[in-house]
Amino acid sequence: MKNIIVTGGAGFIGSNFVHWVVENRPGVHVTVLDKLTYAGNLENLAGVPDDRMDFVRGDICDAGLVDGLFAGADAVVHFAAESHNDNSIADPAPFVRTNVEGTFTLLEAARRHDVRFHHISTDEVYGDLALDDPARFTEETPYRPSSPYSSTKASSDLLVRAWVRTYGVRATISNCSNNYGPRQHIEKFIPRQITNVLCGIRPKLYGDGRNVRDWIHTEDHSSAVWAILEGGRIGETYLIGADGERSNIDVLRAILAEMGKAPDDFDWVRDRPGHDRRYAIDPTKLRRELGWRPAHVDFASGLRDTIAWYRDNRPWWEGAKEATEAKYAKQGQ
Ligand code: NAD
Ligand code: DAU
Numbered sequence: 001m002k003n004i005i006v007t008g009g010a011g012f013i014g015s016n017f018v019h020w021v022v023e024n025r026p027g028v029h030v031t032v033l034d035k036l037t038y039a040g041n042l043e044n045l046a047g048v049p050d051d052r053m054d055f056v057r058g059d060i061c062d063a064g065l066v067d068g069l070f071a072g073a074d075a076v077v078h079f080a081a082e083s084h085n086d087n088s089i090a091d092p093a094p095f096v097r098t099n100v101e102g103t104f105t106l107l108e109a110a111r112r113h114d115v116r117f118h119h120i121s122t123d124e125v126y127g128d129l130a131l132d133d134p135a136r137f138t139e140e141t142p143y144r145p146s147s148p149y150s151s152t153k154a155s156s157d158l159l160v161r162a163w164v165r166t167y168g169v170r171a172t173i174s175n176c177s178n179n180y181g182p183r184q185h186i187e188k189f190i191p192r193q194i195t196n197v198l199c200g201i202r203p204k205l206y207g208d209g210r211n212v213r214d215w216i217h218t219e220d221h222s223s224a225v226w227a228i229l230e231g232g233r234i235g236e237t238y239l240i241g242a243d244g245e246r247s248n249i250d251v252l253r254a255i256l257a258e259m260g261k262a263p264d265d266f267d268w269v270r271d272r273p274g275h276d277r278r279y280a281i282d283p284t285k286l287r288r289e290l291g292w293r294p295a296h297v298d299f300a301s302g303l304r305d306t307i308a309w310y311r312d313n314r315p316w317w318e319g320a321k322e323a324t325e326a327k328y329a330k331q332g333q
Contacts (some may be wrong), residue, residue, distance in 0.1 A: 001074045001116070001229070003029050007060050007106065008080030012184040013120070015044035017077065018103035019134070020222035022052050033069060034080065043316060044183050060102035063109070070109040070270045075116040075229060078106055081153070084187055085124075088149035089273055089329065099152035100159070107163045117171040118229050119160045123214070123239065124150035131210060132295055132307060134289040136282040137175075139237045146274045157237075172226060172232040176240040177281045179216035180302065182309040186317045187324050189213075191264045191302075192253055193266075193318055194310045197259045202324065207271035209249035212278040216242040217296035227290045239253060241281025242294035254300065258307055270332040 004021070007314065008014040009032030030053045034040045042046045045055065058065045060080050080102060082095045101160065103119070110117040126137045127144030139176055143158075145151040163169040193203040224240040232238060252265050286292050296302045310317065 002027060003072060003074050005031045005033055005073045005076040006067055007033045007078045008040070010036055010040035010042055010044050010055075010257075011079060012039070012044075012082070013179055013221060014079035015183055016181060016218040017079065017222045017225060018045060018048060018053065019230060020219060021226070022168070025226070029053070031056060031069060031073070033058055033060065033066070034059075036274040038278045038320075039083065039185050041183075041316075050088070061073050061105050063105050063185070066097050066105055066109045067112065070113040070115050073113070073117065075117050075239050076106065076110060077118045077120065077225060077229065078103065079120045081120075082149065085149045086187070086272060086328075086331070086333070088152070092148035092152075094157055095152045099121035103156035103159055107159055107169060107171075110169050111163060111167045114170070117160070117169060118225065118228070118232075119157065119171060119173045120225065121157050121173055121175045122150065122153050123175050123177045123281055124276065125157055129280055131212065131278055132309065133278075134162060135278040137239060138282045139239055139285055146276050148261065153158070161235075170234050172228050172234065173237045174228055174240050176221050176224070177214035177216050177242075177244065177279055179218040179221050180215055181306055182313075183316070184218075186320055187327075189248065190251065190255070190306065191310060192256050192324070194259070194307050195321060197255070197294045198314070199310060199321060203252055203256070203266040204269045204328070205252055205266055206269060206333065207275055209247065209252070209268070211248050211275060212245050212280070213248065213251075214241050214280050215246060215251070216225045216294065217302045218239065220294040220296050223293050223295070224286060227286070227292045231290050233289075238286045238290075239281050239283055240286060241283045242285075244299060245278075245280050246265075246299070251303075254303055255307065258304055259265060268276060272333075
């Protein structure tokens with residue numbers, strides 16, 4: 001694999017993946033295809049040498065553009081998406097367009113050019129688990145998405161599966177749990193709370209704060225995706241997770257403690273409609289078949305580094321803070 005296309009490579013996880021490839025796979029050239037929506041930022045790719053990457057600003061729904069790019073590619077890793085649940089509740093239309101129509105457009109080009117395709121998806125396609133249920137999601141768990149966001153991701157997964165079976169497209173799918181780390185948009189839970197504290201705004205917790213998410217460092221997501229791209233079996237789905245289950249209130253209190261605030265220095269706010277209770281990944285298949293292991297097993301230290309990143313990179317997020325908080329305030333959150 002010499003030439004790969006990374007869609008959504010200017011976003012949070014996509015850009016971390018590009019940096020991972022550039023650092024760990026010296027013979028690989030990356031072409032990033034990204035529309036630069038509110039969530040995309042060219043700054044995320046700063047430091048990537050010119051001879052290792054081309055950047056193309058464009059829409060994954062643009063069939064002509066996509067077709068031209070796929071002609072010279074060995075593989076495509078598809079991260080581009082509308083990714084935020086709260087936004088999907090306020091306005092689902094861009095989610096259907098980018099996540100469903102965009103994935104369809106890419107699959108058609110992959111079919112025409114016989115390009116290896118890896119589709120990035122989410123554990124949210126499986127719905128949620130009860131807090132007192134010892135079960136975790138596996139590759140066999142039935143799809144039961146709850147939100148407009150997760151239903152469009154589930155739709156895109158089903159398109160990939162159909163294109164494999166019907167047209168023989170050489171595709172794999174991964175469904176990962178909640179990522180954290182540098183360069184995550186400040187609308188998301190962890191960076192929102194960190195930047196709130198840095199701005200003197202009280203952090204905001206939805207509902208009763210007991211919802212559980214299964215946290216993984218974004219670098220571990222990147223190494224898992226590469227392992228699947230190289231060694232995954234065509235047509236297969238792999239769940240990616242790092243045994244990181246934590247309640248939202250525990251994560252928030254860890255941020256508050258690390259930033260020198262009192263444990264109750266936050267506001268309870270309106271719950272998210274349809275809020276999934278708990279996500280949990282069983283990553284046995286990925287570990288057994290591909291020998292993958294996470295490197296970031298100490299959440300406290302990963303969180304400390306993430307807080308330091310937002311403290312040290314204020315110009316990266318400051319411009320978006322007021323508008324992000326105004327949007328939440330309108331929703332009572
Ligand atoms: P993000 O919102 O930070 O980035 C999305 C990127 O896609 C942005 O750069 C944006 O400009 C680009 N984009 C959006 N619409 C586009 C279009 N029509 N054409 C081209 N580019 C477009 O998202 P993220 O959190 O980095 O998530 C990346 C992928 O990983 C998504 O597919 C998401 O569903 C999946 N995922 C995310 C998480 C998580 O915790 N954030 C967990 C599991 C899976
Ligand atoms: O599980 C994978 C998914 O994780 C990805 O597919 C999504 O793209 C990604 O955004 C993430 O979805 P969540 O909805 O779990 O992440 P979010 O950061 O929006 O919220 C995490 C939890 O924190 C969730 O239970 C809602 C809660 N929350 C969120 C915000 C923004 C709060 O309590 N307060 C907040 O201010």
